[in-house]
Amino acid sequence: xxxxxxxxxxxxxxxxxxxxxxxxxxxxxxxxxxxxxxxxxxxxxxxxxxxxxxxxxxxxxxxxxxxxxxxxxxxxxxxxxxxxxxxxxxxxxxxxxxxxxxxxxxxxxxxxxxxxxxxxxxxxxxxxxxxxxxxxxxxxxxxxxxxxxxxxxxxxxxxxxxxxxxxxxxxxxxxxxxxxxxxxxxxxxxxxxxxxxxxxxxxxxxxxxxxxxxxxxxxxxxxxxxxxxxxxxxxxxxxxxxxxxxxxxxxxxxxxxxxxxxxxxxxxxxxxxxxxxxxxxxxxxxxxxxxxxxxxxxxxxxxxxxxxxxxxxxxxxxxxxxxxxxxx
Amino acid sequence: xxxxxxxxxxxxxxxxxxxxxxxxxxxxxxxxxxxxxxxxxxxxxxxxxxxxxxxxxxxxxxxxxxxxxxxxxxxxxxxxxxxxxxxxxxxxxxxxxxxxxxxxxxxxxxxxxxxxxxxxxxxxxxxxxxxxxxx
Numbered sequence: 001x002x003x004x005x006x007x008x009x010x011x012x013x014x015x016x017x018x019x020x021x022x023x024x025x026x027x028x029x030x031x032x033x034x035x036x037x038x039x040x041x042x043x044x045x046x047x048x049x050x051x052x053x054x055x056x057x058x059x060x061x062x063x064x065x066x067x068x069x070x071x072x073x074x075x076x077x078x079x080x081x082x083x084x085x086x087x088x089x090x091x092x093x094x095x096x097x098x099x100x101x102x103x104x105x106x107x108x109x110x111x112x113x114x115x116x117x118x119x120x121x122x123x124x125x126x127x128x129x130x131x132x133x134x135x136x137x138x139x140x141x142x143x144x145x146x147x148x149x150x151x152x153x154x155x156x157x158x159x160x161x162x163x164x165x166x167x168x169x170x171x172x173x174x175x176x177x178x179x180x181x182x183x184x185x186x187x188x189x190x191x192x193x194x195x196x197x198x199x200x201x202x203x204x205x206x207x208x209x210x211x212x213x214x215x216x217x218x219x220x221x222x223x224x225x226x227x228x229x230x231x232x233x234x235x236x237x238x239x240x241x242x243x244x245x246x247x248x249x250x251x252x253x254x255x256x257x258x259x260x261x262x263x264x265x266x267x268x269x270x271x272x273x274x275x276x277x278x279x280x281x282x283x284x285x286x287x288x289x290x291x292x293x294x295x296x297x298x299x300x301x302x303x304x305x306x307x308x309x310x311x312x313x314x315x316x317x318x319x320x321x322x323x324x325x326x327x328x
Numbered sequence: 329x330x331x332x333x334x335x336x337x338x339x340x341x342x343x344x345x346x347x348x349x350x351x352x353x354x355x356x357x358x359x360x361x362x363x364x365x366x367x368x369x370x371x372x373x374x375x376x377x378x379x380x381x382x383x384x385x386x387x388x389x390x391x392x393x394x395x396x397x398x399x400x401x402x403x404x405x406x407x408x409x410x411x412x413x414x415x416x417x418x419x420x421x422x423x424x425x426x427x428x429x430x431x432x433x434x435x436x437x438x439x440x441x442x443x444x445x446x447x448x449x450x451x452x453x454x455x456x457x458x459x460x461x462x463x
Contacts, residue, residue: 199418208420238373248377256380259419263376267415295418296411304407318411321403323393327410328428 005111005176006051009083012174013046016107020078024062026055032132033119037062051083053117053134053153058276059084060091060229064100079105085113087160089169090274090309091229096171097312098272100232110169111176115153115161122156160277170311197295210291211259217285218258220251224279224289225265230272230308238264262292270296271316274309303327332382335359335447338374339389340366342397344433351436352443358384359443367391368401372412375426379416385425385450387443392432402430422453 013023027038028050035054039062040046059082084092089110095101117139123129126149131142139151168175201207222239225231238248239261249264250257275297279289300306304317337352339345341363352359364370367390375386388409396402409428417423429442 199420204420211420248373260376260380263380263415263419264373266418267372267376267412270411270415292418296414299411299414303410317407321400321407323403325406327406328413 005178006049008176009051009109009111010046010049012109013049013081013083014043016081017043017046018078021081022078023049023081023083024059025049025083026051026057026059028052032129033117033122049083051111053115054119055085055113056116056119056158056281058088058091058227058229058278060088060095060276061227061278063092063106064095064229064232079107081107081109083109083111085116086110086166086169087113087276089172091276093169093171093312094272094274094309095229095232097315098232103312107174108172109174109176110172112178113166114178115157117153117156118158121158122151125151125156158277160275170309197298198291199295212255214287214291215258215262216255217287218253218262219285220253220258220261221284223282223284227278227282228269229276229278230269230274231265238268262289266292266296271300271306271318272308273297331378332384333358334383335385335387335450336378336383337361337387337389337443338364338367338370340364340369340391340397340401342433345389348436348439351440355440356443356447359387366396366398366401367405368396368398368403368408370405370409372408372415375412376416379421379425383425384454385427385446387446388428389439390428390430392430395433424449424453 013025017023023040023046025038025040026035027048028034029036033054035050035052035056037057037059038045038049040049063080063082082092089108092101092106092108096103096106117134122139126141126143128144129141130144130146133140134153137153139153139156141149141151143149198207198210225237225239249260270293273293273296275290275293277290280287283289297307300308300317306314306317308316335356335358337359339349339361341349349361352361367388370388375388378386388405390402390405390409391397393403409426413423413426416426427446429439429446431439431442
């Protein structure tokens with residue numbers, strides 16, 4: 001990440017911060033390749049912020065779910081300041097459009113990002129690390145054994161970053177640009193050809209096999225539900241209703257129940273899905289959930305001209321209707 | 329499974345449909361009729377649950393645009409049911425088992441012919457899958 005951006009962001013935050021405000025940003029966790037979310041309530045903590053190529057988390061989740069009671073209106077009298085990558089901004093805009101966040105109480109600081117490193121992919125190459133730094137297109141690291149090494153940034157980026165879907169967001173308060181020309185060159189270099197979703201396969205049995213293979217891995221830990229910024233009915237979720245005598249879905253873990261779980265979750269979430277890929281990142285079993293979301297997002301664009309997170313003035317397709325569409 | 333071989337029919341019960349319901353009951357004893365308040369109230373999660381636990385098929389009867397007694401329930405339903413079908417096909421399931429029939433409330437025969445067509449379709453799918461399992 002460009003060093004000036006981090007400094008500029010910190011400078012701005014110091015200027016913006018008033019009493020009762022909350023800043024949601026990142027800090028280094030102490031382990032070199034892990035940067036964690038960081039919630040700031042006092043001005044002197046701003047110095048601990050670090051913005052680098054390891055900021056994987058989508059911070060929009062913290063706006064709606066985990067810190068809900070603290071951040072929301074009656075408890076919190078100040079504003080909420082969020083630093084976000086362009087791709088995460090989509091989730092925040094979608095949440096504003098779904099009336100989950102109050103737009104007036106939010107300050108969105110967006111910064112140009114030159115790709116986030118997939119830690120799993122990095123560790124497969126390097127093993128445990130003592131030190132790591134990123135400069136331009138190269139990642140320099142020191143292994144635990146003291147050995148030095150070098151690797152190209154391009155080879156360890158996330159899949160999502162390689163697809164080059166980071167546009168200038170629709171809505172922001174502050175936007176930090178690094179060297180714009182260089183940034184565009186990088187995106188060009190990175191972007192790889194668009195892949196067709198698996199569902200477009202003509203062979204149905206093959207698709208069924210892929211789906212079964214993926215979903216039979218699921219252990220129903222609900223991690224994908226908890227991390228999802230689009231999945232916001234937190235206390236009224238259909239999957240945990242202990243008071244009902246018979247739940248809608250059994251606790252048992254087998255393929256048929258897993259399939260039902262993912263069908264229902266998918267149906268609830270896809271109109272707001274911006275494709276942030278957090279569900280896939282947190283899955284302990286490594287299920288490729290983007291397999292499903294890519295397909296439906298293409299359909300939404302094709303049928304309704306709607307792509308989540310691109311604007312906050314249009315509501316999602318399931319909340320509106322048009323006469324004479326003749327769909328089913 | 330308990331629901332094997334059954335077909336579920338969801339409809340909003342209004343007085344004008346009495347004749348239709350009677351005819352369906354007489355003709356197809358395998359079809360279970362379930363009341364919902366409006367086709368807009370039908371939650372596709374029901375369809376997923378039923379199909380997943382072995383039901384033969386799910387039909388939703390919806391009124392024509394102007395006929396809904398809640399004014400826009402059927403309009404809201406249209407996109408939902410369409411996307412529910414897409415969801416099924418996205419997970420590699422047979423979207424053909426989930427059917428929506430729009431009709432004028434006082435019509436009877438067109439609905440019956442639609443249902444018989446649907447039952448035939450399902451029989452064909454069942455035969456296909458049966459032969460695949462044998463292999």
